[in-house]
Structures are given as structure tokens and as C-alpha cells.
Amino acid sequence: MMGVKKHSQERKWGGKAGIILALFLFNQVYADTEPMDIGEWFDRYLDNPLNIPQYGALGAVHPDMLFFPDGEDEYKYWMFYTPYPPETHENPSLVRSNDGMNFVDNGVRNPLIVRTEPWENRHLADPDVIKVGDKWYMYYMGRERGGTACISLAISDDGKNWIKYDSNPVIKPTQNWENNWVGAPALYHDGLKFWMWFCGGYAKGIELASSVDGEDWIRENNGDPVLTGTVWEWDAGGVSHPDVICHKDTLWMYYWGVSAANRYRLGLAKSVDKFNWIKCRYNPILDIVLDSWEGHYIYRSSPIIISDTMWLYYSAYDDMGTTRPRIGLAKSWDKRDIHVKEEGESGADPSAFTLSQNYPNPFNQATNIDFTLAKSGFVSLIIYDILGRKVRILVFEHVSSGYKSVLWDGKNDSGEDVASGVYCYQIGVENFRETKKLVLLK
Known part of the structure; x- marks a missing residue:
């Protein structure tokens, strides 16, 4: 978390020059040095x-x-x-x-x-x-x-x-x-x-x-x-x-x-x-x-x-x-810490929502999961174990349309390595849901 900046709430900027100065100071002080922190957006x-x-x-x-x-x-x-x-x-x-x-x-x-x-x-x-x-x-x-x-x-x-x-x-x-x-x-x-x-x-x-x-x-x-x-x-x-x-x-x-x-x-x-x-x-x-x-x-x-x-x-x-x-x-x-990567497979947006098979599969260190979005929307991409228990949330955010790729490093939400075995990954966006299996070998 970045340091809390204390600033006077009493001060007011007046006139066009004041507005320009306020915008300049805002951009200089905040735009580059204070990215949105955890808990400041949801x-x-x-x-x-x-x-x-x-x-x-x-x-x-x-x-x-x-x-x-x-x-x-x-x-x-x-x-x-x-x-x-x-x-x-x-x-x-x-x-x-x-x-x-x-x-x-x-x-x-x-x-x-x-x-x-x-x-x-x-x-x-x-x-x-x-x-x-x-x-x-x-x-x-x-x-x-x-x-x-x-x-x-x-x-x-x-x-x-x-x-x-x-x-x-x-x-x-x-x-x-x-x-x-x-x-x-x-x-x-x-x-x-x-x-x-x-x-x-x-x-x-x-x-x-x-x-x-x-x-x-x-x-x-x-x-x-x-x-x-x-x-x-x-x-x-x-x-x-x-x-x-x-x-x-x-x-x-x-x-x-x-x-x-x-x-x-x-x-x-x-x-x-x-x-x-x-x-x-x-x-x-x-x-x-x-x-x-x-x-x-x-x-x-x-x-x-x-x-x-x-x-x-x-x-x-x-x-x-x-x-x-x-x-x-x-x-x-x-x-x-978000790692949703743009893929340059096509110059145009895809026409459908899809979820691809991960690669490599089986894997022992990390694997890629590709998906396409016909239009932007709120996306959840979650890893589950074979009993249906949540293991890792890979994506839980609004994502723009296009070809996307996410890397899973074989860890759970607590940052711990998970055991070898069969896992499922499921995507959800609007009315589209799809689930596929992957294999982790160590």
C-alpha cells in the first residue's frame, strides 16, 4: 500500500489558471506515483x-x-x-x-x-x-x-x-x-x-x-x-x-x-x-x-x-x-499483479467466446490457458481440484475483447505449490461457461 498523502480539504482552486494548476499537480503527484491500491477498486x-x-x-x-x-x-x-x-x-x-x-x-x-x-x-x-x-x-x-x-x-x-x-x-x-x-x-x-x-x-x-x-x-x-x-x-x-x-x-x-x-x-x-x-x-x-x-x-x-x-x-x-x-x-x-496477456493471433476481434486446451499438458512448472472474448465483460477463470474445490482464481475482473492468455504456475491462492493430479479450469463470462481438464505432474 502506498503512503497516505495528507492534503488540505479546505483549499479551493479558482479560475481557469487554478484549474490548470490543479490538474498539473494532480498528474505530477498522483498519476505516476500512486497506482490504484488493493481495496480502492472492486x-x-x-x-x-x-x-x-x-x-x-x-x-x-x-x-x-x-x-x-x-x-x-x-x-x-x-x-x-x-x-x-x-x-x-x-x-x-x-x-x-x-x-x-x-x-x-x-x-x-x-x-x-x-x-x-x-x-x-x-x-x-x-x-x-x-x-x-x-x-x-x-x-x-x-x-x-x-x-x-x-x-x-x-x-x-x-x-x-x-x-x-x-x-x-x-x-x-x-x-x-x-x-x-x-x-x-x-x-x-x-x-x-x-x-x-x-x-x-x-x-x-x-x-x-x-x-x-x-x-x-x-x-x-x-x-x-x-x-x-x-x-x-x-x-x-x-x-x-x-x-x-x-x-x-x-x-x-x-x-x-x-x-x-x-x-x-x-x-x-x-x-x-x-x-x-x-x-x-x-x-x-x-x-x-x-x-x-x-x-x-x-x-x-x-x-x-x-x-x-x-x-x-x-x-x-x-x-x-x-x-x-x-x-x-x-x-x-x-x-x-494481473497477468492477462494480449495475443496477436488476429487483427480483428474474435466472433465468439472460447476456451482453449492448456499447453503444455501435462505440465510440471507452468502452463498457458488461452481464451477469446467476443466482447469485453467480467471474466472469472478459476482452477478447481477434481472434487470441485476452488484452488486458484486466475482472473476475476473486467477484461477487454480479444485473444487472451493466462499463465498458471501450479500454485494455489495462498501461494503454495499444489500436488500432482488432475485439475479443472472453468471460464465464466456473460452466459458463456466452459470447463476443461489439465494434468499437473511433478
Whole structure:
């Protein structure tokens, strides 16, 4: 990740000369020295939205992800979320996976917690889970029918069976500008303290609190927001629903911003001290897709990093009047590591989508896989073992039309050499799918 450049957001350029100077400085400072980093752009999973249990609700929202490289209770990916709507179904639930794309509720009794107290008799939402040592902490928003929203805590020894903290709620609205609403917590533990970013007034600003034990909280920054919308920008209408991840000693906050025209999209801000945040110059980094399941607005997201690839789980609403939120997946990696090579087989674009047999085959070090695209589109090219388990994602991005070639070096997504044997590789683009076999001999 490149260094975070701090620049004044107060300075404005005026007149034609100012515009020319601003463009010149932008090109000199950014264009060559700061290529788009991992997490600053995303390509969506081909089979979105994910199939997440809804338990009688119309959809699913608020994903919160934990990743355990060596597995936890036999699963690597843990997703906490809430079925919704209606509000009567909105209770924190859990599904798990070993590939990050196919989730099950085996061994889990959902919902994990339900409404029992007066301050949460309307619904429970926005679960955010953190594991510190052998103890699990779930922070969630409880809202009463009168409208007041607070943040409460539940504790677990295994992530599946939860007991509510007996001194809930842990954070209540205390500022006039919060309008009796605090929620959407995002947790981080730095080895010494718990840190929580949360929303005040629904979208008026993102606040910060800290705790030594995860139970007693102190508001930081004098109770003022550490992140707000920016006038005349894409998030001028407000910011909300953060999630925070630490990447290369810098905190990255993904949040949704709403425009003055009520358009919800996903943004990114970075910080080295938890208090001062610099918004990404590529914001919004995930936009809606009109006439689709995510055509109305992008909602809460949750990133995890696996082998130098960021997996972003996010919820979104359609624009077809059904009000049925879904959860999707997008991925990001260092674009400088992409090796989709142009092949000069023809001066004209191909007329069809094709997948060629790899060569050499069998192989013992590396093999080439060629394919053609009749037109540009989002392409997935994935290696599977003979049991259908994902081994390596070779391509997961938008690719221009033409003749292409990708090299597979016989390694998995973790950079480890895979065993000799028969493997399959499958391409997917638009409605075209094809699978072929290859043989690795060592």
C-alpha cells in the first residue's frame, strides 16, 4: 500500500489558471506515483448475490465477516448478519463457509439473540463481532418502538451461543445532534484497547469510543464525529455504517455515503491514528448497478484480506420496487499483479467466446490457458481440484475483447505449490461457461 498523502480539504482552486494548476499537480503527484491500491477498486463476483438463509424474511443485510485461516469449529469464513425485512425477522444470525461463497447454517441455532428488553423491542440490527483471545464480543444496535436506538453487547465462548451483557446498553445517544440514534458499530482491537466507530443521528457522522474491557466505554474526540459527509461531494447527504480493517499498519474504513440526491454508495477512508481520516480519491469505490439486485443503494460492507486479496461482502437493495436486500461479494487485488496477456493471433476481434486446451499438458512448472472474448465483460477463470474445490482464481475482473492468455504456475491462492493430479479450469463470462481438464505432474 502506498503512503497516505495528507492534503488540505479546505483549499479551493479558482479560475481557469487554478484549474490548470490543479490538474498539473494532480498528474505530477498522483498519476505516476500512486497506482490504484488493493481495496480502492472492486470487481463483483460473477454469481452475485450470494445464497444466504433468510428464515422467512424477504432478504438479508448487514454482513460482518470473520476469517480464520486454520478454521474455527471446522469453518474458515464466519458471516454474522440479519434477515430483513420485516423488522420482526431482524435478529443477528450466523452462517459459515469454507470457500467464502457457499454458506450454510450447520451446527448453528439461528437467530443468535432476540429482542428481550424495552430499548430493543422494535428490532436488533447491525451486528459486529470481534474475537479477543478466547472470548467473542457481539455489538449490535437495539431500537425501541419509540425510535431511540442504542448499542448493546452480547458475549460468547464459541461464537454460536450468546448471552446478553447484563448492563446493556453500553452506548446511548447523549448528543443533541444524534437525535436519539446511535448504531452500526464497527470494532477493532489494537492489542491494548477496544475501539468502536459508530453512527450518530443515523447518517450525521461517525463517532469513536474506546474501552479497556469491551464493556465500559468512553467517548473520544469530545463526542464529535471523526468522519462526516463533504459538502458538494458524493457523500454530502451523510455517512454511516462503517466497518474497519487494519491493512499494513493503516486503518481502512469502508462506509456508505448518501448524496444530496439520496443515492447510496460505498466509500473508503484511511487513518493512522483512529481520529483523523483521509477519504480515498477514488470514492465512491463501489457504485450501484441500475436495473439489478443492487440498483437502489449499496449498504453496509465487511472486508477481509486473504493472500493479498481483499474480499468485500456488502449488502444492497434493488431498484425494482421489491425492497429485497441481498448480500454480495466483490474482490480487489494489486492490479500490477494481473497477468492477462494480449495475443496477436488476429487483427480483428474474435466472433465468439472460447476456451482453449492448456499447453503444455501435462505440465510440471507452468502452463498457458488461452481464451477469446467476443466482447469485453467480467471474466472469472478459476482452477478447481477434481472434487470441485476452488484452488486458484486466475482472473476475476473486467477484461477487454480479444485473444487472451493466462499463465498458471501450479500454485494455489495462498501461494503454495499444489500436488500432482488432475485439475479443472472453468471460464465464466456473460452466459458463456466452459470447463476443461489439465494434468499437473511433478
